[in-house]
Amino acid sequence: MNKIIGFIGCGNMGQAMIGGITKAKLVAPKNIIVGDLNEKSLKKAAEKYGIRTTTDNNEVAENADILVLSVKPNLYPIVIKGIKDHVKENVTIVTIAAGKNIKGTEEMFGRKLKIVRVMPNTPALVGEGMAAICPNDKVTKEETEEVLHIFESFGKGEIVNEKLMDVVTSVSGSSPAFVYMFIEAMADAAVLDGMPRNQSYKFAAQAVLGSAKMVLDTGEHPGALKDMVCSPGGTTIEGVAALEEKGFRNAVISAVRKTTQKSIELSK
Known part of the structure; x- marks a missing residue:
């Protein structure tokens, strides 16, 4: 250039x-x-x-x-x-x-x-x-x-298209804050179970980084990648069930949509 x-x-x-x-x-x-x-x-x-x-x-x-x-x-x-x-x-x-x-x-x-x-x-x-x-x-x-x-x-x-910019603001512009909260929460749980703080952040952050890379590099649906980790009667599905019980997905959807609405308000 x-x-x-x-x-x-x-x-x-x-x-x-x-x-x-x-x-x-x-x-x-x-x-x-x-x-x-x-x-x-x-x-x-x-x-x-x-x-x-x-x-x-x-x-x-x-x-x-x-x-x-x-x-x-x-x-x-x-x-x-x-x-x-x-x-x-x-x-x-x-x-x-x-x-x-x-x-x-x-x-x-x-x-x-x-x-x-x-x-x-x-x-x-x-x-x-x-x-x-x-x-x-x-x-x-x-x-x-x-x-x-x-x-x-x-x-x-x-x-x-510009009409999608408010959605972009929430799904990628603001969402790193949501991801940081997720990493912090996972690390807090690990600390609660005895892992040192610095080590817990490293394990949690690398898990998020690697998971995101798998979505991008494999092209697989996130649900299919989740299923690969969930063995019948295993540890992971136990955690997934707890997240579903607490309304994890609905909370994330609500957060992203609230952010989109705020972006629309600011654009007026």
């Missing part, structure tokens, strides 16, 4: 993206420019990745062919107001903020631009992110693929 990629915001997600891009060698470090008011974060990123940095967002906007707005949702109106007259005419704007739909972003810029709305998640920080990608009608297929490749450099990505 022979383009300049700009980032406004050098927080955790921004640095996760920069790390993925540089590791995959999608562009040379000199073709990445990052703007942020936090000079400490900029210095850290410059030293680690060899990229260009600045405290002037307009410098980023004037140079970037692909411009990633990696700031908190509440800062979007302020940031966009400051840069909207400085972005290139043919720039592709990438938004990664929950609740910021394409139409709203277009209105903040005051004109129709190429906009790709993306919902990433925090496992991007360890190279295992999941991102939903939705371009507006000005973005070409090739430009959409460029953005997809950026997010696939630190995980996986899928192109989705």
Whole structure:
């Protein structure tokens, strides 16, 4: 890719993206420019990745062919107001903020631009992110693929219809929190039965990681994989029965749907 990629915001997600891009060698470090008011974060990123940095967002906007707005949702109106007259005419704007739909972003810029709305998640920080990608009608297929490749450099990505973005927010954006709670609960049970705390977290987390990898790598239905572990009259089916008795699946479904509804409310 022979383009300049700009980032406004050098927080955790921004640095996760920069790390993925540089590791995959999608562009040379000199073709990445990052703007942020936090000079400490900029210095850290410059030293680690060899990229260009600045405290002037307009410098980023004037140079970037692909411009990633990696700031908190509440800062979007302020940031966009400051840069909207400085972005290139043919720039592709990438938004990664929950609740910021394409139409709203277009209105903040005051004109129709190429906009790709993306919902990433925090496992991007360890190279295992999941991102939903939705371009507006000005973005070409090739430009959409460029953005997809950026997010696939630190995980996986899928192109989705914007109407699914609220579901994406819950099933992958917010759900890591649910998974962490599951890991913590399993570890607590192991500690209760005598296992040291640090060891219990390792066993529980690795079990979740390996199980997820089996779903992705085998293509088998999760129910079929569950059945493989459940021997007749065995230990696992005893635990499955306890989860069913406590309404485990219904609790998870309710949590995901509640999160989706909250995302819909925030998008209005």
